[in-house]
Amino acid sequence: MNNLLLTPIEYLKGVGPSRGELLRKELGIHKYKDLINFYPNRYIDRTRYYKINELQNNVAEVQIIGKIINVKTVEFGKGRKRLVATFVDDTGQMELVWFQGHKWVRESLKINEVSVIFGKCTSFNGIYNMSHPEIELLSEHEQSLRSAMQPVYPSTETLTNRGISNRTINKIMQQLFLETHTLFTETLPDYLITELKLISKKDALINIHFPKSTEALAKAKFRLVFEELFFIQLQLITKNLVQKHKIKGHPFTKVGENFNDFYQNHLPFQLTGAQKRVIKEIRTDMGTNAQMNRLLQGDVGSGKTIVAFMSMLLALDNGFQACLMAPTEILANQHFIGLSELANELNINIKILTGSSKTAARRIIHEELENGTLQILIGTHALLEDKVKFQNLGLAVIDEQHRFGVEQRSKLWKKNEIPPHVLVMTATPIPRTLAMSLYGDLDISVIDELPPGRKPIQTVHRFDSNRLKVWKFIRDEIALGRQIYIVYPLIQESAKMDFKDLMDGHESISRDFPLPQYSISILHGKMKPADKDAEMKRFSEGKTNIMVATTVIEVGVNVPNASVMIIESAERFGLSQLHQLRGRVGRGADQSYCILMTSHKLSSDSKTRMETMVSTNDGFEIAEVDLKLRGPGNLMGTQQSGVLNLQIADIVRDREILALARNHASKILKEDAPLQKPEHASLRAVYIELTKKKNIWNYIS
Ligand code: ADP
Ligand code: MG
Numbered sequence: 001m002n003n004l005l006l007t008p009i010e011y012l013k014g015v016g017p018s019r020g021e022l023l024r025k026e027l028g029i030h031k032y033k034d035l036i037n038f039y040p041n042r043y044i045d046r047t048r049y050y051k052i053n054e055l056q057n058n059v060a061e062v063q064i065i066g067k068i069i070n071v072k073t074v075e076f077g078k079g080r081k082r083l084v085a086t087f088v089d090d091t092g093q094m095e096l097v098w099f100q101g102h103k104w105v106r107e108s109l110k111i112n113e114v115s116v117i118f119g120k121c122t123s124f125n126g127i128y129n130m131s132h133p134e135i136e137l138l139s140e141h142e143q144s145l146r147s148a149m150q151p152v153y154p155s156t157e158t159l160t161n162r163g164i165s166n167r168t169i170n171k172i173m174q175q176l177f178l179e180t181h182t183l184f185t186e187t188l189p190d191y192l193i194t195e196l197k198l199i200s201k202k203d204a205l206i207n208i209h210f211p212k213s214t215e216a217l218a219k220a221k222f223r224l225v226f227e228e229l230f231f232i233q234l235q236l237i238t239k240n241l242v243q244k245h246k247i248k249g250h251p252f253t254k255v256g257e258n259f260n261d262f263y264q265n266h267l268p269f270q271l272t273g274a275q276k277r278v279i280k281e282i283r284t285d286m287g288t289n290a291q292m293n294r295l296l297q298g299d300v301g302s303g304k305t306i307v308a309f310m311s312m313l314l315a316l317d318n319g320f321q322a323c324l325m326a327p328t329e330i331l332a333n334q335h336f337i338g339l340s341e342l343a344n345e346l347n348i349n350i351k352i353l354t355g356s357s358k359t360a361a362r363r364i365i366h367e368e369l370e371n372g373t374l375q376i377l378i379g380t381h382a383l384l385e386d387k388v389k390f391q392n393l394g395l396a397v398i399d400e401q402h403r404f405g406v407e408q409r410s411k412l413w414k415k416n417e418i419p420p421h422v423l424v425m426t427a428t429p430i431p432r433t434l435a436m437s438l439y440g441d442l443d444i445s446v447i448d449e450l451p452p453g454r455k456p457i458q459t460v461h462r463f464d465s466n467r468l469k470v471w472k473f474i475r476d477e478i479a480l481g482r483q484i485y486i487v488y489p490l491i492q493e494s495a496k497m498d499f500k501d502l503m504d505g506h507e508s509i510s511r512d513f514p515l516p517q518y519s520i521s522i523l524h525g526k527m528k529p530a531d532k533d534a535e536m537k538r539f540s541e542g543k544t545n546i547m548v549a550t551t552v553i554e555v556g557v558n559v560p561n562a563s564v565m566i567i568e569s570a571e572r573f574g575l576s577q578l579h580q581l582r583g584r585v586g587r588g589a590d591q592s593y594c595i596l597m598t599s600h601k602l603s604s605d606s607k608t609r610m611e612t613m614v615s616t617n618d619g620f621e622i623a624e625v626d627l628k629l630r631g632p633g634n635l636m637g638t639q640q641s642g643v644l645n646l647q648i649a650d651i652v653r654d655r656e657i658l659a660l661a662r663n664h665a666s667k668i669l670k671e672d673a674p675l676q677k678p679e680h681a682s683l684r685a686v687y688i689e690l691t692k693k694k695n696i697w698n699y700i701s
Pocket of ligand 1: 269270271272275298299300301302303304305306427451452558587
């Protein structure tokens with residue numbers, strides 16, 4: 001790669017040290033090339049002007065022509081002020097609002113001059129308002145040249161507050177392209193470009209950032225999506241070729257004492273048919289000389305844990321250690337408590353290691369791991385620390401893998417010369433064909449049957465205005481001895497606001513459900529692990545009636561007595577997340593309920609999501625709807641899907657391009673696996689670049 005593209009971002013004209021620092025921290029943009037690969041979220045049609053009487057809540061940004069007729073400062077709360085301007089056109093009036101930078105804003109506002117405002121509208125008490133709009137005089141606006149498709153880049157609260165607007169990013173992007181566009185080189189072989197009628201890499205980059213037309217943008221997207229998926233497939237398939245031929249695994253040939261004793265004497269319930277089948281698949285796989293890499297899919301509550309435990313017993317029976325890694329401390333603890341009960345019956349030495357393990361306990365764990373007396377270790381990311389050395393790790397189970405960050409699987413991998421078998425458990429239901437291409441040739445087991453006797457969860461959708469009735473329902477359930485979850489959204493871009501929502505919610509719930517009759521737990525990401533555990537414990541022991549929480553509780557938490565899940569602002573959650581949350585109830589013998597609370601204004605997608613949740617409990621069916629909903633027009637959709645960390649492709653929306661990319665990657669590798677033919681020189685260069693800094697498992701994060 002040309003050196004100029006590796007220049008640290010602060011050296012770009014218009015960036016400098018302090019903006020450079022922000023770009024690094026907030027967006028992970030370190031070098032010129034990172035900014036080049038920082039693609040817009042979406043594009044706005046700036047040829048369209050709205051009238052005030054056409055406004056709707058929360059439509060994307062709009063631009064309106066009109067005049068500011070007055071400006072005033074309004075106090076709200078203790079000494080806090082905002083600046084409010086009245087803006088009118090020939091159809092009505094609205095408000096422009098600023099929470100910050102008042103003096104400067106006030107001085108720059110031009111009263112009674114025809115201006116163009118641009119921003120997002122919301123309505124409050126029947127009046128539309130736009131906060132922190134971009135404003136230009138109409139005369140200036142008409143002079144500035146704009147392409148019809150104006151890119152909008154992903155941003156964060158901090159960036160906006162620190163004055164790095166979309167316009168700023170646009171400007172530095174222009175500067176960057178001015179300096180570097182001659183250096184963009186082609187990455188795909190000529191014959192592939194011809195065959196698939198792709199545009200060049202250079203044209204694609206230019207048009208993704210500065211689209212000349214919708215057609216040019218579509219071609220640019222296609223080219224970049226194809227390329228991204230193609231190189232992932234190239235790596236996955238290569239990895240699998242190597243793995244199948246060279247990576248030896250520990251053959252677990254014995255089914256021994258632990259497994260048999262447990263199966264015959266200590267099973268807490270009868271296994272479902274699906275559980276039995278999957279255990280058999282795992283057993284067979286671990287019995288060969290090759291390393292197992294298996295994905296275990298099963299809806300929430302389908303009973304993956306016992307399958308993991310019995311797989312670990314097989315490792316022990318063959319003289320190996322096993323570990324289970326969970327994404328959160330709460331979950332690790334819960335696994336530890338549950339599995340200790342089973343393990344103790346078999347006299348198995350099982351321990352837990354998390355970020356909050358004490359030094360003394362750690363020392364014992366390190367020692368016992370190395371001398372082999374510790375048989376099963378449960379934990380969080382802490383398991384990946386360098387100090388944690390197993391004597392002979394035979395099986396690593398990873399629960400809910402989509403919560404793990406980068407490089408983690410490969411780290412576990414490095415701990416032994418012969419890698420352990422790996423079992424990844426996920427409740428994110430991905431249609432099988434998609435999973436195949438996504439995980440390469442990773443083997444897949446599916447638990448497609450719930451344990452018997454579960455009453456299906458009843459789901460309803462209620463508007464905020466029905467809250468009194470919902471509260472009455474909660475009181476009735478509590479009177480029956482049940483417990484309640486109330487969950488608030490937590491979305492990264494506005495962590496602060498979400499935190500406020502949660503705290504406000506907690507306050508009003510505390511008022512409506514006062515002590516001593518009711519007691520309430522609270523759980524959120526800002527709490528210390530010890531406090532989280534304490535709250536979780538209080539709730540799971542039945543000492544509190546209501547658990548107010550953010551999505552921290554989404555993954556795996558198991559309190560069978562909790563029978564009601566209330567999801568606040570449910571329209572802000574994706575389908576798979578809603579389904580995960582709902583899975584927290586319905587674990588005991590009682591009838592359980594899920595109540596989706598939303599405002600009245602819902603987009604048609606949100607409506608479909610609510611209807612889907614109300615009409616089905618089947619994770620795979622929900623995944624199919626999700627797949628349809630997240631169809632075209634969601635450029636960065638993958639970020640929300642939580643499955644792959646992709647730059648531009650969306651494995652759901654782009655599944656046809658994925659299949660295309662996979663076919664071509666596979667064909668090329670069949671003919672020229674080492675990529676040594678001259679026409680594959682560019683492929684090899686990119687491939688080496690990718691493998692140098694990234695492990696393919698990064699993609700499955
Ligand atoms: P998940 O797949 O979501 O991780 P768990 O393994 O936590 O599900 O199991 C959910 C609950 O169902 C647990 O309380 C577990 O003990 C119980 N369970 C699992 N398998 C069975 C079964 N075959 N029969 C009855 N209960 C079961
Ligand atoms: Mg689980």
